[in-house]
Amino acid sequence: MAYYTSRTGAESLTTVDVSPFITKAEYSDSDRLKAAKALVEGLHRLGFVKVKGHGIGKGEVQDALAWTRKLFDLPYADKMKAPHPPEAMPHRGYSGIGKEKVYSQEDVKAQGDNADVAEQLRKVSDFKESYEIGSEEDPVQQNIWIPDPVLSNFRTYMTALYQRLFGISEILLEVISLGLGLVGNEHATLIDLADDRHCQLRLLHYPAVSKDRLQKDLIARLPPHRDWGTFTLLFQDGGGGLELKDPQSEDYIHAEPEEGTFVLNIGDMLQRFTNDYFVSSLHRVSVPGADTAPESGLPARYSIPFFVCPDFSHKIATLPRFITTESPAKYDPVRFDEYGAVVSKYQYQEEES
Template identity: 65%
Template structure:
């Protein structure tokens, strides 16, 4: 196991003892030790970098290359798989500025405006995205480009979803072992990831000129929490992701590390553990124009995978996390009802 933390960097852990093809050959004590280290770090920060996760560097490079290939297409080609108006289904291509990411504190701050959705959009998000789910998702069906627009894209992304689903389950198993959950608790924990309800997202943040930064108000990805169980993120060498240390209040740069993914806790894992794990606030910030070179900000590509439970699943806090010193903070909640409330301003009809 390798784990590092400098105080100003995101800590890193090696989970190769869980990603091995022959886990039965790894002593339980060794897996327990690594799982406990993962749990302790997520408890402290809500985020971590992971290596040895079973998705090798060459495959990360290939996935990012497909992502770039997609966004290099002309707009009229990408618009052959348009994201529908409104937040559901959350599938297909969203052009620059269509989606608005926000935190719940942002919503509270804009309530006096009378039109929260419009007020949140006073500063647009300068990014484009493509959302993909499981082919058998009963709630949200995929919206694919025609095969001749980008041959092989659908097949590759369908396989990528399955692989990242496997990585997510491996990480959740490591968390469950690190928490020393009993059999019933383990079963409930593993329900926090559904085979058919997760989401694969491809993101492109176009380059931004220094002049645009100096003359326009724009955002890349405002500070927010993810409302699923946890999020895996692969990013290119330009980086840009920042995560807030819940203790210092300082945003820490998740600088690219070869072969590493960034994992952050989401709202459902926070509720499941009664704040033992806290959902990580994170962003892709726009730098101060004075600190930007004349060449501006380079483009950025990233691939988050949102590991979530079934939409109809009700998340309840495990009894072990409820004590007289730490009473229950959350009532049980259906995931789809929670998500509908959290994402209600993400897309609007006027954005068609």
């Protein structure tokens, strides 16, 4: 049951069917072009859409969420057999409740000359735990796995899921390229914004919150932030809570769970690549006020984002076609790892909170 059933803004998320790119024999080139343009228009308008017809079946999503629950149901001591390092890199393994603090660059700027930005940002705890997984071939960040005797076949399943989601991501880049009308080197440059060795699969658990705690504590599940990769695929359970900010009205729109869809949202690299034709929009997992929450409190929530990223050493530059007299260049070229180092600077601390 979702506890967030109405949106706050005047807009709603576009749902785009990409079936013409999955079961190609059943569709024509004109069907594919129509779907591609619909995806690009939806992403241009809000920075995020819902995607259906992606080829990932209901059973696959349920299996992935079931594995996620199995992981987080483990005793804390077992989860800590694959601990996230105390620093931001490598971004792998298990992070306990309160260890990570997600924020936006606006949050950092708002602190001004504050000597301890991290301490200020952590005044409201992020009430969640997570587990980070990358490619087994990543030369920069090696995976930190729960031992197989603790959770048998977890590594095998998640490694296969990573590859499955990367395959879908490659298709989505092809769809975006067609919708934008990219050809030749322009197309190749867009495709370079995804590298199968440098993406990230994240498993998230937001524990249940009692109404009493909602009344007494300042608590956040996931504050407003932007993703700093190319784009993100997000699968969520039926509980709801995901909200995305309309860049025009600045209202937050509830992304109600919809069976057979995932949310696709633009990241910073695709925003820079398109000179703001696509915008990396703020999004959050909200916590309702105690006065509107059910007497039973908030149930646990599970979600699975897959962050599509370029190679760490890849330099992202704006595609020249997006630079005009009316829309001059807004971004200098930047290496992905250097950009990420700045964004993730304050996110981790050694002690649990």
